[in-house]
Amino acid sequence: MLPATAGRAVDESQEVPVPVELINPEGLPTSDAYVQVGVATGSRTVYVSGQVARTADGQPVGGGDLAAQVEQAYLNLHTALSAAGAGFDDLAKVNVYVVGWDASSLPALMEGAGRVAARLGSFPIRPMTLVGVVALTEPDLLVEVEAVAVLP
Numbered sequence: 001m002l003p004a005t006a007g008r009a010v011d012e013s014q015e016v017p018v019p020v021e022l023i024n025p026e027g028l029p030t031s032d033a034y035v036q037v038g039v040a041t042g043s044r045t046v047y048v049s050g051q052v053a054r055t056a057d058g059q060p061v062g063g064g065d066l067a068a069q070v071e072q073a074y075l076n077l078h079t080a081l082s083a084a085g086a087g088f089d090d091l092a093k094v095n096v097y098v099v100g101w102d103a104s105s106l107p108a109l110m111e112g113a114g115r116v117a118a119r120l121g122s123f124p125i126r127p128m129t130l131v132g133v134v135a136l137t138e139p140d141l142l143v144e145v146e147a148v149a150v151l152p
Helices: 066-083 103-120
Strands: 007-011 014-017 020-023 037-040 044-051 091-099 128-133 143-151
Touching: 037 091, 044 066, 044 091, 066 103, 066 143, 091 103
Parallel strands: 091 128
Antiparallel strands: 007 014, 020 037, 044 143, 091 143
């Protein structure tokens, strides 16, 4: 079990508990990329629609480049969460859909994730489902990331 006492600073004198307890139960495999179980302990739930590689004005990002598209999709997820007063620490569940997924896609996926971590100082290691799909809503899209967050 991961510690449930981690917090996010509100000000210098106050600490708010993270509203999602993260657990890797014995008997299940562990990963550096995700956690097996997230228990929501907060009272507000935030549902974020699938985020894709588009700028704020709808322009495509990273045509044919999975790493660039992963980076933009997670930056958009961060923007959406921020609008609801949430952040990566509040995520309870993440679903990632990748066009044509196979094991050879993993380095590009991890590269894009690493760029986000470097840029924002954190990356969500949460319960995650990665699904290989035939296509997304527009032909240039390679990845879509949707999420559920819980706030205190």
